[in-house]
Structures are given as C-alpha cells and as structure tokens.
Amino acid sequence: MAPKQKGNVDIVAVAKAAKVSPSTVSRTFNHPDLVSPATRKKINRAVQKLGYVRNRAAQMMHGKRSGTIGLVVPTINHAIFAEVIQAFSDAIDQAGFTLLLASHGYDLDREYEMVRKLMEHRVDGVALIGLEHSAATSRLIAQQETPAMAIWNYAEESELPCVGADNRLAGRMAAEHLLELGHRDIGLIFPDTRGNDRAQYRLTSALEALRxxxxxxxxxxMSEAPYSVAQAKQAAIRLFSEDARPTALLCGNDVIAQGALYGAQKCGLRVPEDVSIIGIGDFKGSADIEPGLTTIRIPAETIGSLAGQRFTGYITSDMREQFRLCCGLERVVRGTTSPAA
Amino acid sequence: MAPKQKGNVDIVAVAKAAKVSPSTVSRTFNHPDLVSPATRKKINRAVQKLGYVRNRAAQMMHGKRSGTIGLVVPTINHAIFAEVIQAFSDAIDQAGFTLLLASHGYDLDREYEMVRKLMEHRVDGVALIGLEHSAATSRLIAQQETPAMAIWNYAEESELPCVGADNRLAGRMAAEHLLELGHRDIGLIFPDTRGNDRAQYRLTSALEALRxxxxxxxxxxMSEAPYSVAQAKQAAIRLFSEDARPTALLCGNDVIAQGALYGAQKCGLRVPEDVSIIGIGDFKGSADIEPGLTTIRIPAETIGSLAGQRFTGYITSDMREQFRLCCGLERVVRGTTSPAA
DNA sequence: AAGAATTATGAAAACGTTTGCAATACTATT
DNA sequence: AATAGTATTGCAAACGTTTTCATAATTCTT
Incomplete structure (x- = not known):
C-alpha cells in the first residue's frame, strides 16, 4: 500500500505525478482559488498517493512565516508553568502555530542561549516568562526584530508587550489578609529571588505591606526554599521549632505553602488553629488539600490562553499594536487561615 | 550601538563586511579547520558587528538536520509528563537539539494531526508517549521515514524503539503489595483507559493479580476518575460512603491516590489505620504528603533523560540500531498502607 | 630554484518552495 | 467571426545556505 518512494516526495514529484507544473501544485496549497477544480482534484490525488508533506522550512525561505513560536520558561516541571505552557500551546495551536519550548533553570545567561537557539530556527515570535532579562537578551530581540512578549508578570512600564498578573499586588494581598486576621508575628518562606522577578516583587511588596x-x-x-514541597516542609519545620513560633506563615507560592502545611502537620500543629498559612498562586490541587489552602489566585490558564491569542494576533496582523494585559487576582480563603489567637 | 540593518543580515552580508566570499563564511561555521585563523577572526568580527544569527531552515535545505525533535504528549499539565518533558528537553538540548512540543488531550486522532504538523517542520525525530497509536500515525511515520520512538511504556514486542517502564508490572506490584498486607476487599480508582495504554495495562494486570x-x-x-485531585477525591468519597467500605484502595496513579487520601481525610477516616491507599508513579510531592504515599515508583526523570540521550544518539548515528529500554520499578512503602485489620 | 604537494579561497550549482510575468486557452461581446 | 477580456497554467528567478570543483597562494622537496 505505502508507495515507498525512494527519494523524498517533494512538490515536483507531486507535479510530475499529476502532470502539471510545480507552480500549480504550490498554488493549489496557497491560492486554491487560482486553480481550476479539476486540476486541484488531480493534484490532491497525487498528494494523497505519494504521501506528500509540505516543507515549511522551504516555504520560510520566501519570507513566509515559519509557523513556530518559541517559549522560554525557567522550568517546565512546575505545576504553574506547566499550566501556562499547556494553555499557551493550545492557544497558538489554534492559530496554526507550533510551539518550540526551552527551559533555562532560572539562569538568565542560559535564557539568552535559548532565545538565540530559537532565533536560529526563525521562530515567528518568542515569549518569555517574567520581565527581568539579561541585557544581551534584550539586545538580541531588538536587533533581530523578532516579535517578543512577556508572560506571567504585568507591569505598566514593561518594555515588552505582556500578559500577566501584578505580582506586587499578590504579595500585598497575601500580607493584608494575614494582617486583617490580626496576625502580627509572621514567618516568610520564599524562593531565591535572584533572576526571579515574580518572587522578588511578591516578597518586597509583602514586606512593605507589613511594615x-x-x-x-x-x-x-525568614526562610528560603526552592520550588519543592520537600524543602519547603523542612524550612517550615525549622521555623516552627524556634522557641516562640510565628502565628502565621506567608509563602511565596502554593507549592511552598503546601510543604509548610505538611511541615506543620509533621510538627503536630493544627492548621489553622495553631498556625495560619497562606500561599500565592492557587495551583491545581491547592483546593483539595485538607484543609484547603488559602491563597491568592493567579489565573495561570487564563494568562496562558490570553497570551497565546494576543501574541498570534500580534504576529499575524500587519499593523502591530503593543498590548499589555493585567489579569486580575483573587483572594481565595479556604481552610488554612483563621484569626490570630 | 545596534547597527540596525535595514534588511536581514544573511551570510552574504557578513561576507561582504568581512570582504570574503559567502562560501568562506559558511565554512567558518561548518568546517572551521578549513579556514585560516586570520580569516576566521575577520569573519567573527563581522558576525559580531552585524548580529548575524544562523538560519537553520536554510541549512536544512541541504540535507542537514533541522536540529529539532518533536515530542507529542497527551497533556503537558500533568506532574508526571511535565517531569518527563523537562528531562527529555534537557537531554536533547545537551545534544544540540531543540524541542517542538505538542499535546493532544488523549485523542489519538489529534495525535495524528500533531505528528503531521511536526513533520511539516521536518523534525529530525518524533517521540510519542505510549505504545498505542492510530494506524494513520504509524503509516505516516513509516512513510516519511522519520525516526520515531515511544516513551513511558516498555514492551518487548514494541514496533518502535522505546524507553519506559513495564506498566503491567506496575499494576501487578501494587496489587501484590496490598495482597501481602492481607487486604481482600479492595477498591480501584482508575482513569479512562481508552487511548491510554498505560492506564489500560496497569488496570488489567492489577485485576489479574488480584484474581x-x-x-x-x-x-x-471500581471508579473512574480523570487525572485530577479534585475528581479523584470525589470518587474516593463515593467509594467510602458505601455501606461496607473497602479496606484498601488501589489507584491508577499518584494524583488519584492523593485525591483519595484527601477524600479519606474528609470522611474522617484515618490512613492507614482505617483504609490503606497505594498509588502508582511516585510523583514529586508524593513523599511529602502526610502521611507519605505508598506507591510504585516509576522513574520519570530517568526515563526522560534516557529517552533523550538514546534518541539523539540514534538520530545522529548513521547505523541506526533499534533500542528498547526497560526502566526498573520500585515499591516505595511509606505511610498510607498497613496490614488489613 | 623548480616542481610537487598542500592549504586557503571563490564561483556556481543545488536544496524545495513561492511568485511575478508571460503565454495559452477559454468565454463573452459585438 | 473577430476582438477583448478572463481564467488557468507554466517558466524562471529568488530565498539563504552548503558543497563540489576549480583556482590561487603557500610550503615543502630535492
């Protein structure tokens, strides 16, 4: 059945099989209305028979778009980014684009390398997580004139078009919730803030709100924990074993909060009676933990979808107008916070 | 500073700037040893100055590899796949490849579309999750002669090269652990097994071991729950509210097990005293839940890395020998299982 | 110091498409 | 039936590289 071509089936093989010129075959794909129905049918039959698959790399050489969008994330293996990636991927797929994905492990120099790598593949656009990037990266983007955008963080003053949430506000909201409940002795667990503007913003604004x-x-x-339930659990246990333990914990994200919750359970503390815990993010699963995690919800899926839609729109339209979208935050009070004793 | 080229800087622009021929520029990249050090320096300076970025699409037209590998997964937003994707991505990056990622949402027809899409981009290879694929997909792969491999599942009789674990064994091991502890009244929560050979294998082999x-x-x-903590929690609650509840729960994966655990806690049941729970997978976080989840560990990261290494090796070597790697499973007994009363 | 061997460079063809222009074959108008 | 117009198709150049072959510039032999 499979007609096992020896060489590669290209547009001229199809043309030969259909007894037309390569130009006509090309037109059948790109401007079907310029080709007579009869010829089109012949060609489609040949395409079918030979199992021809278009070669986008070759198309690209004529100024056509590559049909790919690059996305560079700190890490894929991360509840929240996985959610964003999925939504972004679906959205751009909808618009006919394919995702080129790369991760840099929170290393801004590697981020540059990845962006460069993506540009070698002539992606039609490159999306980055966060607003903080190396000068080299910015220069590269400007120089190549590749459309670029930032996802996850929103800032009015952002250079790049962006779709995201206000992480400063998120930190503040978390702090204020704890304050409203009467907490005064508050512990903090945050990830390393170097090269991570999201965490940076959340931490400083939380601190400021408290002050x-x-x-x-x-x-x-104050304790530092990477993005890991296990290490956050340890950090929480350390915080809890001090002579006088805090009455509440503000965690940089939900994974840390989850670890902190387990840490409290491990220490025999009741949550929220003995200690309140609040996270940021509202990851999938945060609602289902027992007790449900109080958190500041960042709509990851919405952000990813919106980013994908806007970016593909931006890329395909000829008059490119900047966009900056701020997705709303929501305080989600569940079972891990209660008034201070 | 940025020399703001009006057009695109290509290899001939560089050649002009360095006062050499395009051929020499090309050679500087591909066969540096054939170019005199002095000329190389001149060229590198020009490259630097103009901000030239190689165009892999154009290279590709000369039979060169595209330097991309396609990966098609059911979903990205999934602890276990995220881990595999990350490891796979890192491994192929190491070998100079870039990842093209697509997801199909457990729909084998969409899987075909995605594979096709990737082939239009002339990926150097395409990796799929699992061994069950549509006939169209297999035909396409065979016809295009694109290297392909399967990740996640191991089977001796697999057509494609594969790197993964024996999911049948995983199901059996979980069942046997429960049996060894003396459980006889066992509940099962599994995802829909259609188009999901991993779940399929686990379920049938578990059932068989029990029988x-x-x-x-x-x-x-027996209860069905998609990949979601929330829905698994509901399913577990349903199972627990029967007149006589099972003494143990065997869950199709750790996310479901986690949901089941929360469900038990919600119902006021003590785990493992009142009910034992075992999962499959050992996802990140499973160790840290309170109590720690007993599970059958599938080494996702190892699988991803190994798959990436082997696949890139396979692609770059000229004499391609098939490979089939089975990664070992491990019974991880933590706090959610105990002998039946 | 002449010829041979080696090293460095350039010219041009090739890769698989798209597209502007020209040519041909129709159809409609008078 | 001749003309003008339109619909369809083909030819050939172009896209940004790599590579083969040829040529020019060195270095080595003797």
Missing part, C-alpha cells in the same frame, strides 16, 4: 502596619519581620522569621 | 489470589473486584468497587 506599613508596623509589623517588622526579623531575620530569623 | 489469581481469588480476589474479585465487584463493579461497585
């Missing part, structure tokens, strides 16, 4: 209400967080109440 | 020991699972002890 504004006269709450100062001493050094020993 | 071999004279344990039959009645219809009302």
């Amino acid at each position: 504004k209400k006269g709450v100062f967080v001493p050094e020993h109440r | 071999k020991k004279g344990v039959f699972v009645p219809e009302h002890r």
Whole structure:
C-alpha cells in the first residue's frame, strides 16, 4: 500500500505525478482559488498517493512565516508553568502555530542561549516568562526584530508587550489578609529571588505591606526554599521549632505553602488553629488539600490562553499594536487561615 | 550601538563586511579547520558587528538536520509528563537539539494531526508517549521515514524503539503489595483507559493479580476518575460512603491516590489505620504528603533523560540500531498502607 | 630554484518552495 | 467571426545556505 518512494516526495514529484507544473501544485496549497477544480482534484490525488508533506522550512525561505513560536520558561516541571505552557500551546495551536519550548533553570545567561537557539530556527515570535532579562537578551530581540512578549508578570512600564498578573499586588494581598486576621508575628518562606522577578516583587511588596502596619519581620522569621514541597516542609519545620513560633506563615507560592502545611502537620500543629498559612498562586490541587489552602489566585490558564491569542494576533496582523494585559487576582480563603489567637 | 540593518543580515552580508566570499563564511561555521585563523577572526568580527544569527531552515535545505525533535504528549499539565518533558528537553538540548512540543488531550486522532504538523517542520525525530497509536500515525511515520520512538511504556514486542517502564508490572506490584498486607476487599480508582495504554495495562494486570489470589473486584468497587485531585477525591468519597467500605484502595496513579487520601481525610477516616491507599508513579510531592504515599515508583526523570540521550544518539548515528529500554520499578512503602485489620 | 604537494579561497550549482510575468486557452461581446 | 477580456497554467528567478570543483597562494622537496 505505502508507495515507498525512494527519494523524498517533494512538490515536483507531486507535479510530475499529476502532470502539471510545480507552480500549480504550490498554488493549489496557497491560492486554491487560482486553480481550476479539476486540476486541484488531480493534484490532491497525487498528494494523497505519494504521501506528500509540505516543507515549511522551504516555504520560510520566501519570507513566509515559519509557523513556530518559541517559549522560554525557567522550568517546565512546575505545576504553574506547566499550566501556562499547556494553555499557551493550545492557544497558538489554534492559530496554526507550533510551539518550540526551552527551559533555562532560572539562569538568565542560559535564557539568552535559548532565545538565540530559537532565533536560529526563525521562530515567528518568542515569549518569555517574567520581565527581568539579561541585557544581551534584550539586545538580541531588538536587533533581530523578532516579535517578543512577556508572560506571567504585568507591569505598566514593561518594555515588552505582556500578559500577566501584578505580582506586587499578590504579595500585598497575601500580607493584608494575614494582617486583617490580626496576625502580627509572621514567618516568610520564599524562593531565591535572584533572576526571579515574580518572587522578588511578591516578597518586597509583602514586606512593605507589613511594615506599613508596623509589623517588622526579623531575620530569623525568614526562610528560603526552592520550588519543592520537600524543602519547603523542612524550612517550615525549622521555623516552627524556634522557641516562640510565628502565628502565621506567608509563602511565596502554593507549592511552598503546601510543604509548610505538611511541615506543620509533621510538627503536630493544627492548621489553622495553631498556625495560619497562606500561599500565592492557587495551583491545581491547592483546593483539595485538607484543609484547603488559602491563597491568592493567579489565573495561570487564563494568562496562558490570553497570551497565546494576543501574541498570534500580534504576529499575524500587519499593523502591530503593543498590548499589555493585567489579569486580575483573587483572594481565595479556604481552610488554612483563621484569626490570630 | 545596534547597527540596525535595514534588511536581514544573511551570510552574504557578513561576507561582504568581512570582504570574503559567502562560501568562506559558511565554512567558518561548518568546517572551521578549513579556514585560516586570520580569516576566521575577520569573519567573527563581522558576525559580531552585524548580529548575524544562523538560519537553520536554510541549512536544512541541504540535507542537514533541522536540529529539532518533536515530542507529542497527551497533556503537558500533568506532574508526571511535565517531569518527563523537562528531562527529555534537557537531554536533547545537551545534544544540540531543540524541542517542538505538542499535546493532544488523549485523542489519538489529534495525535495524528500533531505528528503531521511536526513533520511539516521536518523534525529530525518524533517521540510519542505510549505504545498505542492510530494506524494513520504509524503509516505516516513509516512513510516519511522519520525516526520515531515511544516513551513511558516498555514492551518487548514494541514496533518502535522505546524507553519506559513495564506498566503491567506496575499494576501487578501494587496489587501484590496490598495482597501481602492481607487486604481482600479492595477498591480501584482508575482513569479512562481508552487511548491510554498505560492506564489500560496497569488496570488489567492489577485485576489479574488480584484474581489469581481469588480476589474479585465487584463493579461497585471500581471508579473512574480523570487525572485530577479534585475528581479523584470525589470518587474516593463515593467509594467510602458505601455501606461496607473497602479496606484498601488501589489507584491508577499518584494524583488519584492523593485525591483519595484527601477524600479519606474528609470522611474522617484515618490512613492507614482505617483504609490503606497505594498509588502508582511516585510523583514529586508524593513523599511529602502526610502521611507519605505508598506507591510504585516509576522513574520519570530517568526515563526522560534516557529517552533523550538514546534518541539523539540514534538520530545522529548513521547505523541506526533499534533500542528498547526497560526502566526498573520500585515499591516505595511509606505511610498510607498497613496490614488489613 | 623548480616542481610537487598542500592549504586557503571563490564561483556556481543545488536544496524545495513561492511568485511575478508571460503565454495559452477559454468565454463573452459585438 | 473577430476582438477583448478572463481564467488557468507554466517558466524562471529568488530565498539563504552548503558543497563540489576549480583556482590561487603557500610550503615543502630535492
């Protein structure tokens, strides 16, 4: 059945089989209305028979778009980015694009390498996570005139078009929730903020909101944990084993909060009676933990979809107007916070 | 600073700037040893100055590899696939390849579309999750002679080269652990097995292992839940609210098991005293839940890395020998299982 | 110091498409 | 029936590279 071509079936093989010129075959794909129905049928039959698959690389050489969009993330293996990637992928797929994915492990120099790599493949656009990038990356993007956008973070003053949430606000909202409940002795667990503007923004704004209400967080109440339930659990246990433990924990993201919750359970503490815990993100699963995690919801899926739609729109339209979208946050109060004793 | 070329900087622009021929520029990249150090320096300076970025699509037209590998997964937003994707991506990146990623949402027809789409981009190879694919997909792969491989599942009789674990064994091991602990009344929660050979294999082999020991699972002890903590939690609650509840739950994967655990906690059941729960997978986080989840560990990261290494090796070597790798499983006994009362 | 061997470079063809232009074959108008 | 117009098709150049072959510039032999 399979007609096992020896060489590669290209457009001229199809043309030969259909007894027309290569130009006509090309036109059948790109401007079907310029080809008579009869010829089209002949050609389609030949395409079918030979199993021809279009070669986008060759098309690209004529100024056509490559039909690919690059996405560079810190890591794929991360509840929240996985969700964004999925939504973004679906959205651009909808518009006929294919995703080129690369990760850099929170290393901005590697981010540059990845962007470069993607540009060698002539992606039609490159999307990055966050607003903080190396000067080299920005220069490269500007120089190549490749459309670029930032996902996940929103900032009015952003250079790049962006779709995301206001992480400063997120930090503030989390802090304010705890303050409203009367907490004054608050512990913080955050990831390393270097090269991670999301965490950076959340942390400084949370601290600032607390300070504004006269709450100062001493050094020993602050702990650093990477994105890992296990390590957050350890960090929480350390915080809880101090002589006087904090009455509430503000965590940089939901994974950390989840770890903190397990840490509390491990220490025999009741949540929220003995200690309140709040996260940021509202990851899939945060709602289902027992007790349900109180958190500041960042709509990852919405962000990913919206980013994909806007970006493909931006790329395909000829008059490119910048866009900056801020997706709303939501305080989701579940079972891990309660008024301070 | 940025020399703002009006047109695109291509190899001939560089050649002009360095006052050499395009051929020499090309050679500087592909066969540096054939170019005198002095000329090379001149050229590199020009490249630097103009901000030239190689065009892989154009290279590809000369039979060169595209330097991309396609990966088609059911979904990205899934702890276990995210882990595999990350490891696979890192491994192929190491070998100089870039990842083209597509997802199909457990729809084998869409899988075909995605594979086709990737082939239009002339990926150097395409990796699929699982061994079950539509006839159209297999035909397409054979016809295009694109290297292909299967990830995640291992089977001796697999057509495609594969790197994965024996899911039948995983199901059996889970069942046997429960049997060894003396459980006879066992509930099952599994995802829909259509178009999902992993789940299919696990389920049938678990059932078979149970039957071999004279344990039959009645219809009302079997529940279906998609890949979602929330829905698994609901399914578990349904199972637990029967008149006589099972003494143990065997879950198709760790996410389901996690949901089941929360469900038990919600119902006021103590785990493992009142009910034992075992999962399959050992996802990140499974170790840290309280109590730690007993599970059959599938080494996702190892599978992803190994798959990436082997596949790139396979693609770049000229004498391509098939490979089939079976990654070992491990029973990880933590806190959610105990002997039957 | 002349010829041979080696090294470095350039010219041009090739890769698989798209597209502007020209040519041909129709159809409609008078 | 001749003309003008339109619909369809083909020819050939172009896209940005790589590579073969040929040529020019060195270096080595003797």
